[in-house]
Each structure stands twice: as C-alpha cells, then as structure tokens.
Amino acid sequence: QSALTQPRSVSGSPGQSVTISCTGTSSDVGGYNYVSWYQQHPGKAPKLMIYDVSERPSGVPDRFSGSKSGNTASLTISGLQVEDEADYYCCSYAGRYTLVFGGGTKLTVL
Amino acid sequence: EVQLVESGGGLVQPGGSLRLSCAASGFTFSSYWMHWVRQAPGKGLVWVSRITSDGSSTSYADSVKGRFTISRDNAKNTLYLQMNSLRAEDTAVYYCAGGTPAYFDYWGQGTLVTVSS
Numbered sequence: 001q002s003a004l005t006q007p008r009s010v011s012g013s014p015g016q017s018v019t020i021s022c023t024g025t026s027s028d029v030g031g032y033n034y035v036s037w038y039q040q041h042p043g044k045a046p047k048l049m050i051y052d053v054s055e056r057p058s059g060v061p062d063r064f065s066g067s068k069s070g071n072t073a074s075l076t077i078s079g080l081q082v083e084d085e086a087d088y089y090c091c092s093y094a095g096r097y098t099l100v101f102g103g104g105t106k107l108t109v110l
Numbered sequence: 111e112v113q114l115v116e117s118g119g120g121l122v123q124p125g126g127s128l129r130l131s132c133a134a135s136g137f138t139f140s141s142y143w144m145h146w147v148r149q150a151p152g153k154g155l156v157w158v159s160r161i162t163s164d165g166s167s168t169s170y171a172d173s174v175k176g177r178f179t180i181s182r183d184n185a186k187n188t189l190y191l192q193m194n195s196l197r198a199e200d201t202a203v204y205y206c207a208g209g210t211p212a213y214f215d216y217w218g219q220g221t222l223v224t225v226s227s
Contacts, residue, residue: 003154034212038155045205045217046147046155052212089155093212097160097169099145104154 004029004090004102011108017078020105022090023071028100030071034093037066037075040104041086049088050075077107085109112136112216114206119221126196126225132189132206132218140164140184143211146191148202149220158204159191160211174200196225 005023012018022029022037029035035053038046048057050066053073063079073092077084090102118130130146146158159170159180168180179192189206203222207214 003156032212036213038214040155045219046214047217048209048213048215057215087154091155091157091213097167097211098171099157099160099212101147101155101157 002100004092004100006088006090006102006105008103009106009108011110012077012080013110014080014082016080017076018080018107020075020077020088020090020107022073022075022092022102024073024092024100025071028092028094029068029073031095032093033068035066035068035073036091037064038089038091039084039086040089046089080109082109114208114216114218116204116206116218116221119204119223121224121226122196123227124197124225127192127194128196128223130191130193130204130206130221130223132191134187134189134208137208137216139187139208142208142215144180144182144189145207145209145214146178146180146189147205147207147214147217148200148223149205150199150202153202156202161189193223196223198225201225 037050040046054066094100113135145160177195181190203220205220206218208216
C-alpha cells in the first residue's frame with residue numbers, strides 16, 4: 001500500500017491549462033480503471049472531481065478532465081480560474097477492496 | 111442536503127482507545143459503501159478502512175489492521191470507527207466518506223484525533 005506519486009506542486013496563470021500526474025503500479029493505477037481525483041481547499045473537506053479515470057460528477061465544470069496511460073493517471077484543468085487553487089489528490093483502487101491515495105499536489109494559480 | 115457529521119475525536123494517550131461516529135443524512139445511507147480517510151496535520155489523505163453497504167465485509171489499511179474496527183448501524187444511519195492501541199502516528203483529522211468501493215461521493219468535515227501524553 002505505497003502512496004501514489006504526484007508532483008508536490010504545479011502552477012499556472014488564469015486561462016492556462018495544467019496537468020497533474022499520478023503514477024502508481026500495475027497493482028493499482030495500471031490494473032484498474034478506478035482512479036479518482038479530489039480537490040481540497042485549506043481547512044475544508046475534499047471534493048470529488050473525477051471518478052473512474054475520466055468521469056465527471058454532476059456539477060463539476062467540464063474544464064476538469066481525467067485520463068490514464070499505463071501506470072500513470074492525469075488530471076487536466078483547462079481555462080484555469082483563481083478558485084481552482086487548491087490541493088489535488090489522486091486515488092486508485094488497489095485490489096482486495098483497498099484504496100491508495102497520492103501524496104497530493106498543490107496547485108497555485110499565479 | 112447530504113450531511114455527514116463526525117464526532118468522538120479528542121486527545122488520548124498512547125495505547126488508549128477512542129470511538130468515532132459519523133451520522134449520515136440526506137441520502138440513502140444503507141445503499142452506500144462507507145469509508146474512513148485520515149489526514150495528519152499538514153500531510154496528505156490516507157485511506158483507512160471501508161465497509162460494504164450491508165456491513166457484511168470490511169477492509170483496512172495495513173497501518174491500522176488489527177487495531178481499528180469499522181462498523182455501521184443502518185437503522186441509525188451511523189458509521190463507527192473503534193480505534194484501539196493508539197499511537198502518535200494516528201494523530202490526524204478523520205473523515206468519514208460515502209461512496210462506492212472505488213471512490214468517495216460524500217465527505218464529512220472531519221474530527222481531530224490527537225494521540226499524545
């Protein structure tokens with residue numbers, strides 16, 4: 001149950017696009033199409049942004065998209081807005097009904 | 111409106127026990143798998159445990175296996191986490207979350223557990 005690998009931080013200007021990677025192994029990210037992404041603002045509970053690699057819950061803007069290639073999943077945020085500044089976490093099913101998170105990525109909107 | 115409200119956190123000495131509760135409302139609690147996720151101060155999210163919608167099956171992270179027990183009472187719309195043999199590294203905000211086996215739709219606001227002498 002080792003944590004998935006995410007970059008510690010990424011940044012972008014309003015209107016730009018950023019991509020956050022999430023690297024695991026064939027036992028988690030690469031083995032299942034069950035990657036989800038969560039947004040967390042300081043002092044707040046996380047919020048589901050993407051599930052099942054690329055599905056978006058109702059209410060989440062279509063500026064947020066997810067994908068996966070091999071053992072690496074990605075979250076892309078296009079048309080960056082100031083309110084997107086937050087921590088982002090990936091999460092993957094890891095077999096035997098266990099889940100594993102990434103270490104988190106701090107997104108700064110410059 | 112969906113609500114998950116955790117309670118039961120607080121300060122406990124190493125080796126002690128604590129029982130967290132999570133009261134659910136605004137959705138069909140008995141249809142959802144439920145999870146506990148924790149976050150140490152300034153650190154990332156860590157999945158702790160999950161329980162099926164009917165309570166028949168549970169899973170745990172290796173770090174808490176044998177010490178923590180997850181349970182639920184669907185008649186009371188409440189999720190529990192019994193934490194025994196607590197260690198300093200268990201200090202964290204504990205969130206309850208509802209969803210599927212693979213992701214979390216709903217989150218509570220969390221309850222802080224501090225393990226310290």
